[in-house]
Amino acid sequence: MSALAHGGPTLAQERRLVTEIPGPLSRELFERRNAVVANGVSTTLPVFVTQAGGGVVVDVDGNSLIDFGSGIAVTSVGNSAEAVVNRAAEQLRRFTHTCFMVTPYESYVAVCEQLAELTPGDHAKKSALFNSGAEAVENAVKIARAYTKRQAVVVFDHGYHGRTNLTMALTAKNMPYKDGFGPFAPEVYRVPMAYPFHWPTGPDNCAEEAAAQAISQIEKQVGAKNVAAVVIEPIQGEGGFIEPPLGFLPRIAEFCKANGIVFIADEIQTGFCRTGDWFACDHEGIVPDLVTTAKGLAGGLPLAGVTGRAEIMDAAHAGGLGGTYGGNPVACAAALGALDTMRAQDLPGAARRIGEIMLPRLGKLAERFAQIGEVRGRGAMIAVELVKPGTKDADADLTARIAKACHAQGLIVLTCGTYGNVLRFLPPLVIGEDLLNEGLDIIEAAFERETAQA
Numbered sequence: 001m002s003a004l005a006h007g008g009p010t011l012a013q014e015r016r017l018v019t020e021i022p023g024p025l026s027r028e029l030f031e032r033r034n035a036v037v038a039n040g041v042s043t044t045l046p047v048f049v050t051q052a053g054g055g056v057v058v059d060v061d062g063n064s065l066i067d068f069g070s071g072i073a074v075t076s077v078g079n080s081a082e083a084v085v086n087r088a089a090e091q092l093r094r095f096t097h098t099c100f101m102v103t104p105y106e107s108y109v110a111v112c113e114q115l116a117e118l119t120p121g122d123h124a125k126k127s128a129l130f131n132s133g134a135e136a137v138e139n140a141v142k143i144a145r146a147y148t149k150r151q152a153v154v155v156f157d158h159g160y161h162g163r164t165n166l167t168m169a170l171t172a173k174n175m176p177y178k179d180g181f182g183p184f185a186p187e188v189y190r191v192p193m194a195y196p197f198h199w200p201t202g203p204d205n206c207a208e209e210a211a212a213q214a215i216s217q218i219e220k221q222v223g224a225k226n227v228a229a230v231v232i233e234p235i236q237g238e239g240g241f242i243e244p245p246l247g248f249l250p251r252i253a254e255f256c257k258a259n260g261i262v263f264i265a266d267e268i269q270t271g272f273c274r275t276g277d278w279f280a281c282d283h284e285g286i287v288p289d290l291v292t293t294a295k296g297l298a299g300g301l302p303l304a305g306v307t308g309r310a311e312i313m314d315a316a317h318a319g320g321l322g323g324t325y326g327g328n329p330v331a332c333a334a335a336l337g338a339l340d341t342m343r344a345q346d347l348p349g350a351a352r353r354i355g356e357i358m359l360p361r362l363g364k365l366a367e368r369f370a371q372i373g374e375v376r377g378r379g380a381m382i383a384v385e386l387v388k389p390g391t392k393d394a395d396a397d398l399t400a401r402i403a404k405a406c407h408a409q410g411l412i413v414l415t416c417g418t419y420g421n422v423l424r425f426l427p428p429l430v431i432g433e434d435l436l437n438e439g440l441d442i443i444e445a446a447f448e449r450e451t452a453q454a
């Protein structure tokens, strides 16, 4: 691969397989990787990447794969998007770091201005910037505790909030996120989530009953007056793309408001156009007190934020928030480029169009294959939950086999879910419709093949 090879939007938008997946050069690199990279860092698809852009990822063997993963919902604007590259490159030449807490720079402020403008609600807002989603969630909890002078934090079944000590405690799933890594942070309480597909009395009762159960548990087991924050993903990501039915989130938000609890929406996976709105909370007009963001924010560079009501954000004393790299100038420049791209190319609209193409096609698949328990999602955050036919029992094995079959055909797909039985699709929002349909063809063929074998 020549040193002049570029990724970005000019990369040929085609699937091209020239070797088996992974090819010989990737396999060689994977051996090198295994010798020096810790086993705890896993690999979904062991092809080593040289270029990426638009809807494709190119590997060292010259294969071009269709991207339905966006590096886990990060490169929504496409890899190496032009405005991201231009802004970041220009910033790289001027200076790479000063530490915003030592000597500040404008781009950090500009990102916070945009976060104030774009996140739900028109109240006075402030932000603080960090490096990762987990760090943003940790800081949102710190801020809520400082503001309320309370300690308890309430989270939900199937929730995912990160891999640091506090966020492991907030995360529901043991394997692989928590097993053997305790003890975990105290004063974390988990309550039921509205999961319509699995709700015992059916999806129609789910919103109301789940909210009532969650609120009752908070009141009876914790005491509302002890709760600093409720932290919830408006659509759960790692837990299985679980979308609570209409009415659930407003009920929880209302309860928080009535009891002086800081309502924190973790929009790290759902934010920045992914669900067809700027934020998933917009769908029902929810106005969280604090919003955590990361993944889609900076076009692939590490940047995260906590944004919220100015009086809450200001509760933490000077020096209590921050970090050496938080809001790095190159990452902030990239974010400004990514946000410009989202606006200029109407990426909320692009996400809705992706959903309009994917949902009906996957719906047709669900009619053909009894292994598809449910197709769900909003915008470009779409999932298929796989079950043993005639039941709601998870089929994690089939899920893994279908993902693997897609990978072998040059389609990057991810899985998720508490029971490991959800295929999830997170294409870059700039993906072409032809690639999107080709990816769906591959998924269809994978179902044909893998269910015939079973």
Ligand SMILES: *Cc1c(COP(=O)(O)O)cnc(C)c1O
Binding pocket: 131, 132, 133, 134, 135, 137, 160, 161, 162, 163, 233, 237, 238, 266, 267, 268, 269, 294, 295
């Ligand atoms: C990915 C994710 C996180 C953690 O973000 P990192 O950048 O991996 O630390 C937290 N919350 C949600 C909802 C996420 O999807």
